[in-house]
Amino acid sequence: MTAEGETPLLEAKGIVKRFGALVANEISDFSVRGGEVLALLGENGAGKSTLAKILYGYYTPDAGEIFVNGRQVEIASPRDARALGIGMVFQNFTLIPALSVFDNVALFQKNLPAVVPRAEILERMRRYAGRFRLAVDPWMQAGQLAVGDQQKVEILKQLLAGARMLILDEPTKVLAPQESEGLFETLAELRAEGLGIVLITHKLREVLACADRIAVMRHGRVVGVVDRREAKEEDLLALMFGDKPMQLPPPLLDPAGRHDRGIRALELVDVSSSGGAGQTPLRNISMKLQSGEIVGIAGVSGNGQREFGDLILGLQRPDAGIKLLWGEDASRWSVAAVRDKGVASVPDDPLALACVPGLTVRENLVLGSGERYSAGLGVDWRRLDADMNRSFARLGFPRPNLEARAATLSGGNLQRIVLARELAQQPRLIVALYPTRGLDARSTMMVRALLRDMRDRGAAVLLISEDLDELFEVSDRLLVLFHGAIAAEFTPEDFRADLVGPLMVGATEQSDAA
Amino acid sequence: MRLDGATLWACASARAKGFAFVTAAALGVFATLLVAAGKDPLEAYIDTLTYVFGNAYGFSELLVRMIPLMLTAVAAALPARIGLINVGAEGQLYMGAWLATAGALALPDLPAFVLLPLLTLLGFVGGGLWALVAGVLRALRLVNETISTLLLNYIAPLIVSYFIFGPWRSPETASYPQSPAFVEAARLPTFFHSRVHFGLVYALASLVLYWLVMTRTRIGLDMRAIGGNPEAAQRLGIPIIRYILTVMFIAGGVAGLAGMAEVTAIQGRLVSELSPGYGFIGFLVSWLAGSSAAGIVTMSFLFALISSVGDILQITQGVPYAVVNILMAVILFIVLGRHSVGSVAR
Numbered sequence: 017m018t019a020e021g022e023t024p025l026l027e028a029k030g031i032v033k034r035f036g037a038l039v040a041n042e043i044s045d046f047s048v049r050g051g052e053v054l055a056l057l058g059e060n061g062a063g064k065s066t067l068a069k070i071l072y073g074y075y076t077p078d079a080g081e082i083f084v085n086g087r088q089v090e091i092a093s094p095r096d097a098r099a100l101g102i103g104m105v106f107q108n109f110t111l112i113p114a115l116s117v118f119d120n121v122a123l124f125q126k127n128l129p130a131v132v133p134r135a136e137i138l139e140r141m142r143r144y145a146g147r148f149r150l151a152v153d154p155w156m157q158a159g160q161l162a163v164g165d166q167q168k169v170e171i172l173k174q175l176l177a178g179a180r181m182l183i184l185d186e187p188t189k190v191l192a193p194q195e196s197e198g199l200f201e202t203l204a205e206l207r208a209e210g211l212g213i214v215l216i217t218h219k220l221r222e223v224l225a226c227a228d229r230i231a232v233m234r235h236g237r238v239v240g241v242v243d244r245r246e247a248k249e250e251d252l253l254a255l256m257f258g259d260k261p262m263q264l265p266p267p268l269l270d271p272a273g274r275h276d277r278g279i280r281a282l283e284l285v286d287v288s289s290s291g292g293a294g295q296t297p298l299r300n301i302s303m304k305l306q307s308g309e310i311v312g313i314a315g316v317s318g319n320g321q322r323e324f325g326d327l328i329l330g331l332q333r334p335d336a337g338i339k340l341l342w343g344e345d346a347s348r349w350s351v352a353a354v355r356d357k358g359v360a361s362v363p364d365d366p367l368a369l370a371c372v373p374g375l376t377v378r379e380n381l382v383l384g385s386g387e388r389y390s391a392g393l394g395v396d397w398r399r400l401d402a403d404m405n406r407s408f409a410r411l412g413f414p415r416p417n418l419e420a421r422a423a424t425l426s427g428g429n430l431q432r433i434v435l436a437r438e439l440a441q442q443p444r445l446i447v448a449l450y451p452t453r454g455l456d457a458r459s460t461m462m463v464r465a466l467l468r469d470m471r472d473r474g475a476a477v478l479l480i481s482e483d484l485d486e487l488f489e490v491s492d493r494l495l496v497l498f499h500g501a502i503a504a505e506f507t508p509e510d511f512r513a514d515l516v517g518p519l520m521v522g523a524t525e526q527s528d529a530a
Numbered sequence: 531m532r533l534d535g536a537t538l539w540a541c542a543s544a545r546a547k548g549f550a551f552v553t554a555a556a557l558g559v560f561a562t563l564l565v566a567a568g569k570d571p572l573e574a575y576i577d578t579l580t581y582v583f584g585n586a587y588g589f590s591e592l593l594v595r596m597i598p599l600m601l602t603a604v605a606a607a608l609p610a611r612i613g614l615i616n617v618g619a620e621g622q623l624y625m626g627a628w629l630a631t632a633g634a635l636a637l638p639d640l641p642a643f644v645l646l647p648l649l650t651l652l653g654f655v656g657g658g659l660w661a662l663v664a665g666v667l668r669a670l671r672l673v674n675e676t677i678s679t680l681l682l683n684y685i686a687p688l689i690v691s692y693f694i695f696g697p698w699r700s701p702e703t704a705s706y707p708q709s710p711a712f713v714e715a716a717r718l719p720t721f722f723h724s725r726v727h728f729g730l731v732y733a734l735a736s737l738v739l740y741w742l743v744m745t746r747t748r749i750g751l752d753m754r755a756i757g758g759n760p761e762a763a764q765r766l767g768i769p770i771i772r773y774i775l776t777v778m779f780i781a782g783g784v785a786g787l788a789g790m791a792e793v794t795a796i797q798g799r800l801v802s803e804l805s806p807g808y809g810f811i812g813f814l815v816s817w818l819a820g821s822s823a824a825g826i827v828t829m830s831f832l833f834a835l836i837s838s839v840g841d842i843l844q845i846t847q848g849v850p851y852a853v854v855n856i857l858m859a860v861i862l863f864i865v866l867g868r869h870s871v872g873s874v875a876r
Contacts, residue, residue, distance in 0.1 A: 372569055383751070383755050384766030393748060
C-alpha cells in the first residue's frame with residue numbers, strides 16, 4: 017500500500033507469529049521501499065526483532081505472505097533471504113574473529129568458486145568501501161578490529177553479496193557518537209543508491225535524525241507508520257506506549273534516611289590489572305568516589321569498562337595498586353566480602369549476569385545475600401519475602417509472581433527483580449554496568465531516576481555506560497575510559513558530545529581543544 | 531522449591547517415558563538376539579521374570595546389584611548439579627575399596643562397632659580423595675573433569691592390582707591374586723539370610739540426604755545456581771571453587787562407599803574384578819534419572835533387572851553376558867545423542 021503506487025521492495029501482509037500462547041507478531045501490513053530508511057521503533061518486547069528475524073528467514077511465520085518486488089516469496093532460511101537480496105546486521109556480530117576482513121567478506125559470497133577470485137573481490141570491496149564510507153584494511157584480523165569497524169565489515173559483506181535491503185538491529189548500541197554519525201552517513205549513501213534500509217532502534221533521537229518513515233510497534237503490532245516530516249516526539253511516544261501515561265517511579269527521597277555525605281566510598285590508587293584472555297588490561301587507574309555522588313564512566317565498549325566494574329566488585333584482583341573501600345584495603349577481598357560491605361551490582365543482561373534462569377524468582381532473590389537469610393542449613397523464606405515485598409513496594413514495582421521461573425520473565429521485569437534484590441539492603445556503593453542496555457524507554461527512565469534517588473539518599477554510584485545522553489543526564493562527574501586507562505575527567509559544564517566524544521576514540525585533549 | 535502440580539506431573543511423565551524407553555530398548559535388543567540364536571524370546575522372558583520375582587533369592591540379588599548402582603549414581607548426580615560431569619565413579623569405587631581394605635588389614639583386632647564405622651570412613655575418604663584429584667585439576671582450570679575422571683578410572687584398578695599381586699597377596703591362595711580374607715569384625719552385616727547388606731542403608735541414606743540438600747538447603751540452592759548460571763553465581767559471590775572441591779570430594783566419597791561395601795560385605799577381601807562396571811552404569815542411571823533421587827531408585831532397579839536378565843539368559847539360554855554391556859552402551863549412545871541434538875537445536 018504505497019501511496020505513490022510504485023512496487024515496494026518488500027511487503028509483508030497478515031504476518032502472525034506465536035511463541036506458545038504469546039503472540040509475538042501480528043502485522044497486517046508492513047512495507048519497505050527502495051531508497052528509504054525505515055525506522056522500526058518500539059520498546060523492548062514490542063516485537064521488532066521478531067519481525068526482523070521473520071524477514072531474514074530466522075523464524076517462519078505461522079501465517080502471512082511476503083512479497084519481494086511484488087512477487088510472493090517464501091523465506092524459509094537466511095539463505096533464502098540472502099538470495100532475495102535481504103541482508104541483516106545483528107546486534108552480536110557474526111564475523112569469524114580469527115579470519116581476516118577479506119576472508120570474512122569472501123566467505124559470505126554466494127556461490128564462491130573453489131579458487132577464490134581474490135583480485136575481483138578485493139576490487140569490489142575497495143569500490144564499495146569508497147562509495148559508502150566503509151573503508152577497512154582487508155588484511156586485518158576481524159577479531160582485532162574496533163567494534164565500529166566490525167560493523168562496517170558486516171555491512172560490506174552484505175553489500176558484496178548483493179543485498180538490496182539491509183536490516184540493522186540496534187546498530188548504534190556499540191558506537192561512539194561520532195561513529196554513529198558515520199553510520200548515518202553510510203546509510204544516507206546506501207539510500208541514495210536505492211537500497212531499502214530497516215533501522216531497528218528504541219532511541220527517538222536517532223529515528224528523527226536519519227529515518228524517512230517511522231513504523232512504531234507495540235505488543236507485536238505496527239500501530240502506526242509516520243512520515244518523518246510529520247513526526248513529533250510526543251506523538252511517537254504516545255504511539256510507543258499507548259494510552260498508558262509515562263510513569264516515573266514515586267520519589268524515594270526520605271530525608272530521615274539520609275546518610276552522611278562526602279565519605280570516601282571507593283578509592284583506586286594506581287591500579288593495574290593484566291586481565292585474562294580476551295580482556296582489556298587496566299592501566300594505572302586512580303580515582304575516588306564519595307557517598308552522595310554519581311561518577312559516570314564513558315567509553316566505547318571494549319575499552320575496559322567491564323574489567324573496571326569487575327575489579328571493584330572483587331571478580332578481578334589488581335596486579336598492582338590498591339583498591340580501598342571505605343578506607344579499608346579491599347584489593348584481595350572476595351566477591352562475597354565486597355557485597356557484604358554494602359556494595360550492590362546492577363549489570364546489563366540480568367539473565368546472563370545476575371539471575372539463574374532455571375531457578376524461581378524467589379530463589380533468585382535470595383542469591384548473593386550471603387548469610388543474611390540463612391536459617392540453619394535452610395533459608396528463612398518468610399523473612400526474605402517480607403524484605404523483598406518491602407523493597408518492591410518502595411521502588412514502586414509490581415510484586416512479581418515469586419514462583420515463576422526467571423527464564424519466563426521479560427528483560428525489563430528481570431531487571432526489576434535484580435534492582436529490588438540489590439537495593440533491598442540499602443547499599444552504600446552501587447556499581448551499575450550498562451544498567452539500561454536493552455531496556456525500553458520507560459524502564460530506562462525508571463532506572464536512571466532510581467540511581468539519582470539512591471545518590472540523594474547518600475549512596476555512592478558508579479555508572480558505567482555507553483550512552484552519553486544517559487551519562488550527561490545522571491552523572492555528577494564523568495571519567496572517560498580508553499584502552500583501559502582514564503583518558504580524561506569532565507565536570508557537568510563540559511558535558512558535551514563534541515568534547516567527550518573524541519576522547520572516547522583516543523584523541524588527546526590538547527589536539528581537540530585546538 | 532515449591533513445585534506446582536503441573537511441573538511435578540511433567541517431571542513424573544518425563545521419568546516414566548525414560549523408564550519405558552529403556553525397558554522397551556532392552557526387551558527389544560534381547561528379543562532380537564534370542565530370535566537370532568533360534569530361541570523363543572517370550573519363553574525366555576517368562577523364565578527370567580519368574581526367577582527374579584518368583585522367589586526371595588532372585589529378588590534379593592536384584593537388591594544387591596541396586597546398592598552400588600544407587601551409590602555411584604549419586605556420585606554422578608551430585609557434581610551434575612553444579613555442571614560437572616563425573617564419569618569416574620568406577621575408579622572412585624575401587625579406591626574406596628582399596629583404602630577400606632588397608633584399614634581392615636591393618637587393624638584386625640578392633641571390635642566391629644569401632645572397625646566398621648572406621649572402614650566406612652576410610653572407604654569414603656579413599657573415593658573422595660580420588661575424585662578430589664579431578665576436582666583440583668578442574669578448579670585450577672588445568673584439566674576438564676570429564677577427561678580426568680575418565681582417565682583416573684584406568685589407574686585405580688591398576689593400583690588395586692598392584693597391591694593384591696604384591697604387598698597384600700594372600701599367602702593361602704597364592705595361585706589367585708587377592709588379599710587375605712577380612713576378619714569377621716570387618717564384615718558389613720547382611721540382612722534376612724541373603725546377600726543384601728548394610729550398604730543398602732548407605733545408599734538410601736545418600737539418596738535422602740542428596741534430595742534434602744538439593745531441595746531444602748541453602749547449599750542446594752547455591753549448587754543449583756552454579757549449575758544454572760556459573761557467571762551469575764560468581765558475580766553474586768557464591769564460592770564456586772570451594773563448591774567444586776567439596777562436591778567432588780563428597781561425590782567420590784559416596785562412590786567409595788560402594789567399593790567399601792563390596793569388599794566388606796560381598797567379597798570379604800580385596801579382589802581385582804571388584805565391579806562389573808557399576809560406576810559406568812551408575813553414570814547412565816544418573817543421566818537417565820535426570821539427577822532426581824526417585825528417578826535414581828527406579829532406574830537403578832531397571833538396570834539391576836537388565837543385568838540380572840543377562841545373567842539368567844547366559845545360564846539358561848547360553849547367550850553371552852557381553853550382550854548386557856552392548857545393550858548398555860547402545861542406551862548410553864542414544865541418551866547422549868538425544869541430549870546433544872537437543873542442545874544444537876536450541
